[in-house]
Amino acid sequence: QELYARIGDDRGRANTLYNLGHLNRQQARKMESAQFYAQARDLYSQIGRLDDAKRASDWLTAVTNQSGPPATMHLAPC
Numbered sequence: 001q002e003l004y005a006r007i008g009d010d011r012g013r014a015n016t017l018y019n020l021g022h023l024n025r026q027q028a029r030k031m032e033s034a035q036f037y038a039q040a041r042d043l044y045s046q047i048g049r050l051d052d053a054k055r056a057s058d059w060l061t062a063v064t065n066q067s068g069p070p071a072t073m074h075l076a077p078c
Contacts, residue, residue: 014043018056025063034063 021036037060044053 010043010047011049014040014047014049014052014056017043018052018059021056021059021063025059030063030066034060037063 017036017040021033021040024030024033024036037056041053041056041060044050044056
């Protein structure tokens with residue numbers, strides 16, 4: 001994430017945050033996962049990647065509600 005920030009690649013940075021959300025979720029670290037999904041959602045929104053922002057938001061909801069995977073079940077943005 002730091003490297004992407006340094007070179008100005010906001011999409012790469014958002015993708016990294018999103019994937020860190022998945023990694024933490026798989027390791028049952030719900031709070032950390034939620035933080036990464038929220039950061040990814042916000043950054044995706046800022047750069048106009050609204051589908052990716054929605055996907056991150058869906059995962060954030062799933063993690064905070066302790067429910068199963070969202071209907072948008074993609075693990076990584078395209």
